[in-house]
Amino acid sequence: MPKALQPHPDRALPAGEARDIARRIYQSVRDLPLLCFHGHVEAALFATDEPFGDPADLLVVPDHYVTRMLVSQGVPLESLSAGGDPREIWRAFCSHWHLFRGTPSRYWIEHELAEVLGVKLAPSAETADELYDEISARLAEPSFRPRALLDAFRIELISTTDAATDDLAHHKALAAELPGRVIPTFRPDALVYVDTPGWAENVRLLGEIAGQDTSTYDGYLEALRERRRAFIESGALASDHGHFSASTEPLSDEAARAVYADALRGEAGAAAEAFAGHMLFQMAAMSAEDGLVMQLHPGVLRNHSTDVLDRFGRDRGYDIPVQTEFTRSLRPLLERFGHAEGFGLVLFTVDETVYSRELAPLAGVYPTVRLGAPWWFLDSPDGMRRFRELVTETAGFANMSGFVDDTRAFLSIPARHDLARRIDAGYLARLVTEHRLAEDEALEVAADLAYNLASTTYRR
Amino acid sequence: MPKALQPHPDRALPAGEARDIARRIYQSVRDLPLLCFHGHVEAALFATDEPFGDPADLLVVPDHYVTRMLVSQGVPLESLSAGGDPREIWRAFCSHWHLFRGTPSRYWIEHELAEVLGVKLAPSAETADELYDEISARLAEPSFRPRALLDAFRIELISTTDAATDDLAHHKALAAELPGRVIPTFRPDALVYVDTPGWAENVRLLGEIAGQDTSTYDGYLEALRERRRAFIESGALASDHGHFSASTEPLSDEAARAVYADALRGEAGAAAEAFAGHMLFQMAAMSAEDGLVMQLHPGVLRNHSTDVLDRFGRDRGYDIPVQTEFTRSLRPLLERFGHAEGFGLVLFTVDETVYSRELAPLAGVYPTVRLGAPWWFLDSPDGMRRFRELVTETAGFANMSGFVDDTRAFLSIPARHDLARRIDAGYLARLVTEHRLAEDEALEVAADLAYNLASTTYRR
Amino acid sequence: MPKALQPHPDRALPAGEARDIARRIYQSVRDLPLLCFHGHVEAALFATDEPFGDPADLLVVPDHYVTRMLVSQGVPLESLSAGGDPREIWRAFCSHWHLFRGTPSRYWIEHELAEVLGVKLAPSAETADELYDEISARLAEPSFRPRALLDAFRIELISTTDAATDDLAHHKALAAELPGRVIPTFRPDALVYVDTPGWAENVRLLGEIAGQDTSTYDGYLEALRERRRAFIESGALASDHGHFSASTEPLSDEAARAVYADALRGEAGAAAEAFAGHMLFQMAAMSAEDGLVMQLHPGVLRNHSTDVLDRFGRDRGYDIPVQTEFTRSLRPLLERFGHAEGFGLVLFTVDETVYSRELAPLAGVYPTVRLGAPWWFLDSPDGMRRFRELVTETAGFANMSGFVDDTRAFLSIPARHDLARRIDAGYLARLVTEHRLAEDEALEVAADLAYNLASTTYRR
Incomplete structure (x- = not known):
């Protein structure tokens, strides 16, 4: 006999005496609107509304x-x-x-x-x-069309992630039709890893769309600045950087120019990783100027199986995390921009070992740094619970980014926010049962985690 | 006054409202037979039955x-x-x-x-x-003789671990007397670390027992193949590899031949670790051919105190874990055999940091990879609980090996399986109380973890 | 309306059925005297009693x-x-x-x-x-003067941390007025990192106060020995070492002399870190002779923001942990002194990944090694709970140092000990509810963790 599908109203809430408190906390945030500042749904979905x-x-x-x-x-x-x-x-x-x-x-x-x-x-x-x-x-x-679901899901704002060379045509239309509700995010990864196939072509496209001469490093930087301006005009609030390591060591201008020239000749070789780190520093410099909030999520070895990549393409489940270092890697960037007015940096990881050791201590002192929500494999009930337990005591609640759904799966967005709200309610309820937090404080914190912190982190 | 020794019937089960559920789950698997696919009890114990x-x-x-x-x-x-x-x-x-x-x-x-x-x-x-x-x-x-205890303990199958050069005399006798119940496991470690004392002598013995000329690398490979065949004839289902690192980078045939020749002259030097990694790749190649399931447990610095080693020998408690890397290290092996029909790889670790970061993501996508049970220091109540919490959300239950007792202490085998069944019952009961799993599902999973998964992992 | 400040009597105790047991355990240790063997309150505070x-x-x-x-x-x-x-x-x-x-x-x-x-x-x-x-x-x-608070707080002994070049004038006075109650700890860090600004001047001061010629390496070692004697005469029981890494690899005497001579000429350069590791080994050698218990807490990148250091000085919250290695790093020291009569080593970390992987296995076998209490960012409710969960199963309770408050904030000392006693009570109560420990055993262990172990670790 087929089994019924009946998600329990208390699912993912803790058992025991914390449950009643968790229920009250969860109820207080359950219906708050969704802010989706970091996602991978395509703009075309909303533009065409098919x-x-x-x-x-x-x-x-x-x-x-x-x-x-x-x-x-x-x-x-x-x-x-x-x-x-x-x-x-x-x-x-x-x-x-x-x-x-x-x-x-x-x-x-x-x-x-x-x-x-x-x-x-x-x-x-x-x-x-x-x-x-x-x-x-x-x-x-008709009620299942993308735009209708935006309303049904109470999505107040959703951000897509777009290549720096994207023409933003859909976003221009959306800015007119759904102003401030579907916005782009600037993702330049394909332009900063000089050893990836197609890099030179991407750089050429960048020059074309930005109206800059990208045959030189200086023109390339100017073209990136130009595209950031275009994204901001289309509503972008953030940039997004999926680097292999978190290194942010800048090169000298001369060295950067030399690597860039070599790369255009297909000879960057071993300098590619160093150039990517250099470019993170440059992106921070631009962020400090133009105010795009910088999101960094390093530490994934993409396409672990070359055969699967060749046969089925990217994003098929073969991206595997590696150990990641932040304390030393981010130091060059933070020495320069860590206290800079107008700069903002949100850090994500798939390496839980850095939660208490590196990320919470960094976010707990640098005013520009916030801790992103548990990312990817860690966006799970026990994963989110561990995150709270490992970072809160050092970073406090106010240095968190709030929830980020980070998904291509549009229909899963309400589920993801709902699960996060339940897990946070459970964590806060435990603090209340252990008399480490008063219930009225827990209610305030829950609203911050579910809604307010995302808003202030991304400076809407 | 002496204290009574009264293990509580609910020991190692969770307190609170999860306990009743945990009790039911535990009761449902408590009396299942034991499958002991990875252990270190000597075959002689059962052969002589003294x-x-x-x-x-x-x-x-x-x-x-x-x-x-x-x-x-x-x-x-x-x-x-x-x-x-x-x-x-x-x-x-x-x-x-x-x-x-x-x-x-x-x-x-x-x-x-x-x-x-x-x-x-x-x-x-x-x-x-x-x-x-x-x-x-x-x-x-008489009822405490080893074979009587095999029955009393409900051990359906127990595997020993045997050097590749072992003549398997005890196992030949056991295969006749207790068919399929006490089986060997092929452990070639002493033959692949070319810088360990006695390596050359072990290689000579290998040649002798396999009837091959091990003065050349090709003869050495053939001798290993031959011994694997002999182990399989004696009932072996698996090989076991206790390497220092998880590196699986193959050398070219030429390079491997050169290291081997150097090693025979006592001049392998710095190439020893690389050769061990190369041999892991070769062992995987043989596994893909002959079907022995490959077990890898890297990351232990053996004999931390040289003085203790010299005075008291190996395995005296001075083996200390080190940080271990899997994502990059296993890539060469998985690029080649990760989807190979007939290949199987079970991964163990004493480094908990790789559970959620590397092992669960790898086992959660490669069809040939399963996660071994918590190993050594981690085979403990809280250790096993953390393992479940850290890997299940990414790897699911079906990508686990099932429990493995891994012990020299024959009398402790029922205790170890019993403790694992209790901890798993407690973990599953928590999922049930949090409405993340239905109780009927938890009962099915408990039987898988206690019995079925070991059977399918080792392809009995 | 202002909120009342009413710390709950059950705060930081677990909820559920563990609470009653936790209460009883906590009550049994709540009023034990405080032993503060590792702290940073200044001796002047008690000497002047202002x-x-x-x-x-x-x-x-x-x-x-x-x-x-x-x-x-x-x-x-x-x-x-x-x-x-x-x-x-x-x-x-x-x-x-x-x-x-x-x-x-x-x-x-x-x-x-x-x-x-x-x-x-x-x-x-x-x-x-x-x-x-x-x-x-x-x-x-008057009842809030430092000495009055020593009594009010039931502090039986408090240790300060003092530069090796400190003249111990306050301690000499205190030894007479409060014998055995306020004692110094020998901290030579400023003398062993030869590349820190002011090192040469510190070494000159060392020579002056020790009456030794520190223009040679041998005189420098002798001066350190002399200062250790002076500290011991003033009541010191321990030395304290805040190294960047845990490396303990000794140099040859010749190499050490050469680095020292280079360093005096301002040319130590890249050898500074190696020399620091060498000096940890030397400090262990001296500890094995004179009985000062050696405390090591590595793994912090100090002064992450150079600008903050330049403008506001050290210890302003910009010290960020890094990954730390112990298994290989401590091997040279433990090979030599790990079983030495009279030697004692207490290990601290801000890297939780080494708890179960390296520290518990090391403390669980070497008779000279004890695990320090959770340090710095980890001295927190969930941090302390994780520590117990991650180390106890391998190291047992007897290989712990007992609680260490490690604070400059004198008024916070009772709060810190009280919180540790609550968290330990909660952890032990869980073991009792899970029938992993009897309540009478838990009461004994609680007293050990709160008082007895500190006493035996520091050999009062």
């Missing part, structure tokens, strides 16, 4: 949390990729639903199915076809 | 968890070593029983004394002699 | 936990520094009181205000002036 595709295309194929788990248990990635039969993909997903026990994907998808899509049965081999048809019908309704 | 020696020889002298704690509080190691007066050793242990408060040794030994040996009093200076006599009498009973 | 200054000077300006949090939220450090208007500084602190929610500073200061100073209202912009006047009046009372 209906979503089929269930597989919406919930399985683009979600690397989902595909990686299926692959890990022997489902071939080729059978889960765009171009396959969507109903077959959906069946593969439903028949492996048990694999998600204990994972945040289980929580998010249950929330999406039950609370967004109104599904009443749990996925299984048995229910796959029924769910497929039901969801397909739902997605065809 | 009675155990005295209490000191059984419970103190060979247990480095016990001797290291006594040494740390000033009991000289010489007074705890084989050849000493066993009654004196036993007295030293009993009079320091309080030192084990809060440690897993306390739990294991209490279980062994009370539930296996029927002892009613806690160890102390006062009870030492009485316990010594009582245990000695018990060990002389 | 009244404390104003509230800002007592509770804000010298407390880098407090100033760093205010700075992190935009209060300029210049407005919080000595020389400023104390009432304005106090107002800034009170009006930002909410920033300390969730931090140990909140706990400590609440305890100081309510239980030491008798304040009834929580700090706020509204209450700042009233509190300032009330505290000022209180500090003028």
